[in-house]
Amino acid sequence: MNRERLTNIALPLIGTLIVVAVWEAASRLGAIDPRVFPGPVTAIAEAAGRLSADTVGEHMAWSLFRVFSGFALGVAAGVVIGVLAGWYRWFGLIARPLIELLRPIPPLAWIPLAIIWFGLGEPSKFFIIFLGAFFPVVTATYHGVTNVDPILVRAARTFGVGGWSLLARIVLPAASPDLATGIRIGWGLSFGVLVAAELIAADRGLGYMIMNERNTGGSVSVIIVGILLIGFLNLLTDAAIGSAIQRWIGRWHGSGV
Amino acid sequence: MTVGREGHSQVGSGAATRVEAEPSAGSAIRISNVTKSFGAPGHGPTVLRTIDLTVRENEFVSLVGRSGCGKTTLLNIIAGLERPTSGTVEIHGRAVRGPGQGQGVVFQQHALFPWMTALRNVVFGFRDASLSKSDKQERARELLQLVGLSAAADKYPREMSGGMQQRVAIARALALDPEILLMDEPFGALDELTRIELQQELLRIWEARKKTVVFVTHSINEALALSDRVILLAPHPGRIERDLAIDLPRPRLRTDPRFIALHEEIWKGLSS
Numbered sequence: 041m042n043r044e045r046l047t048n049i050a051l052p053l054i055g056t057l058i059v060v061a062v063w064e065a066a067s068r069l070g071a072i073d074p075r076v077f078p079g080p081v082t083a084i085a086e087a088a089g090r091l092s093a094d095t096v097g098e099h100m101a102w103s104l105f106r107v108f109s110g111f112a113l114g115v116a117a118g119v120v121i122g123v124l125a126g127w128y129r130w131f132g133l134i135a136r137p138l139i140e141l142l143r144p145i146p147p148l149a150w151i152p153l154a155i156i157w158f159g160l161g162e163p164s165k166f167f168i169i170f171l172g173a174f175f176p177v178v179t180a181t182y183h184g185v186t187n188v189d190p191i192l193v194r195a196a197r198t199f200g201v202g203g204w205s206l207l208a209r210i211v212l213p214a215a216s217p218d219l220a221t222g223i224r225i226g227w228g229l230s231f232g233v234l235v236a237a238e239l240i241a242a243d244r245g246l247g248y249m250i251m252n253e254r255n256t257g258g259s260v261s262v263i264i265v266g267i268l269l270i271g272f273l274n275l276l277t278d279a280a281i282g283s284a285i286q287r288w289i290g291r292w293h294g295s296g297v
Numbered sequence: 298m299t300v301g302r303e304g305h306s307q308v309g310s311g312a313a314t315r316v317e318a319e320p321s322a323g324s325a326i327r328i329s330n331v332t333k334s335f336g337a338p339g340h341g342p343t344v345l346r347t348i349d350l351t352v353r354e355n356e357f358v359s360l361v362g363r364s365g366c367g368k369t370t371l372l373n374i375i376a377g378l379e380r381p382t383s384g385t386v387e388i389h390g391r392a393v394r395g396p397g398q399g400q401g402v403v404f405q406q407h408a409l410f411p412w413m414t415a416l417r418n419v420v421f422g423f424r425d426a427s428l429s430k431s432d433k434q435e436r437a438r439e440l441l442q443l444v445g446l447s448a449a450a451d452k453y454p455r456e457m458s459g460g461m462q463q464r465v466a467i468a469r470a471l472a473l474d475p476e477i478l479l480m481d482e483p484f485g486a487l488d489e490l491t492r493i494e495l496q497q498e499l500l501r502i503w504e505a506r507k508k509t510v511v512f513v514t515h516s517i518n519e520a521l522a523l524s525d526r527v528i529l530l531a532p533h534p535g536r537i538e539r540d541l542a543i544d545l546p547r548p549r550l551r552t553d554p555r556f557i558a559l560h561e562e563i564w565k566g567l568s569s
């Protein structure tokens with residue numbers, strides 16, 4: 041058990057180190073052109089020279105703030121609409137075709153409309169990120185609410201529990217593993233559209249930092265470090281959400297999501 | 298033990314008080330002329346046809362029959378979870394209009410709420426609004442003790458064995474202090490040893506609490522070990538084939554010649 045845990049932590053670390061080492065070696069041996077693809081040591085050193093930690097920290101903080109806001113709105117709307125669509129048949133009949141129609145549209149395709157509707161400020165970015173979270177959450181919530189084990193509903197009914205009480209005490213908890221899956225996927229998608237959202241005339245955020253460097257003919261190192269930062273942030277926050285979900289439903293549901 | 302027979306009028310909302318002077322006094326359940334078919338009236342096969350059955354108070358009755366002959370459907374109708382297509386079901390002279398009228402149900406799968414611990418599952422069973430939260434918890438602990446699970450109060454269903462889950466389900470059903478206990482193959486998924494253990498527990502509880510029990514099983518041995526009466530259902534459409542009084546003292550031995558003779562009789566009834 042302990043040994044298995046060690047392996048589970050050690051192997052991914054070793055794998056990452058190998059890839060970084062190969063990357064560094066390839067750059068030192070001249071296998072890749074350092075002007076378009078510098079090695080990790082050069083990239084970090086150069087990026088550190090061009091940007092202060094404060095500046096990077098500020099860009100990161102803005103990106104996180106946007107993702108959290110858009111994501112929170114998307115989760116809230118997704119849960120409410122998903123629950124209503126699953127609980128009231130008539131509402132489901134109206135809402136589901138609309139959701140199914142809009143769901144396959146990539147959030148990025150909404151950018152032009154977002155600019156027209158919300159202008160170039162923060163709301164248009166929230167909107168794009170919101171879409172990233174909304175569709176996975178609304179779909180998973182609907183699925184969870186409509187797929188509650190009927191035996192649990194019957195059992196609750198034998199205790200005279202029905203109506204809203206049935207929804208709150210049985211259906212929602214029973215649907216929470218599905219909801220958790222939707223939240224996790226939604227977080228990933230929200231993060232995924234972050235850079236694109238920040239392309240909408242932003243003046244801060246990691247997406248802006250990257251594009252600005254490209255547009256002003258700056259250093260490719262900053263772009264590489266920026267991209268890796270996005271991945272890293274996503275990894276950390278996803279792990280945090282995963283462990284929160286584990287604490288929320290792990291004990292009774294078994295495996296996490 | 299504070300979980301007594303007193304105060305069993307709490308079940309249901311504004312349910313009428315018991316009509317003691319009914320001609321059916323002494324009969325806990327009266328099923329009259331019940332027919333059931335699923336789907337639109339006149340369409341779909343008849344699952345149950347003209348079922349007439351009276352269960353006396355504190356009687357332990359088993360329903361035995363091939364799978365698909367309508368045992369679960371009949372139990373669900375008594376539970377108020379399913380409506381009969383025609384006919385009536387009365388519990389202590391009151392027409393059954395839905396669940397929560399004094400029927401406790403134990404299902405084949407444990408049907409515990411997986412996000413609640415054993416204790417909270419049992420607490421859920423107390424519907425009496427006049428009980429405080431700590432009262433409910435205290436009584437739930439007593440019920441867990443009754444089913445031999447004091448130590449597992451804080452375990453979640455997935456952390457329990459099938460036998461433990463079913464014990465919790467029984468405790469939860471008892472929390473309603475139901476007048477009748479409806480059990481649908483409750484031990485069907487358990488191994489032989491656990492099954493026999495739970496049968497003995499159930500008899501002990503039944504004797505201590507004086508419940509009316511309707512017990513569905515496809516095990517002839519189980520029906521014979523437990524029941525005052527065994528009702529044989531025949532399939533297509535589901536109907537009562539035989540109604541056998543089991544007049545043997547408990548505990549019953551499978552090697553008792555009378556047990557064997559009854560087993561043979563039921564077996565013949567089922568395979569005809």
Ligand SMILES: Nc1ncnc2c1ncn2[C@@H]1O[C@H](COP(=O)(O)OP(=O)(O)O)[C@@H](O)[C@H]1O
Pocket residue numbers: 335336344362363364365366367368369370371
């Ligand atoms: N909800 C339902 N809709 C349609 N047919 C059903 C439904 N429930 C049960 N049946 C049918 O009724 C018959 C009796 O089922 P059931 O009461 O579950 O039998 P048993 O419990 O004796 O195995 C079966 O043929 C089954 O297919």
Ligand SMILES: [Mg+2]
Pocket residue numbers: 368369370481
């Ligand atoms: Mg059945």
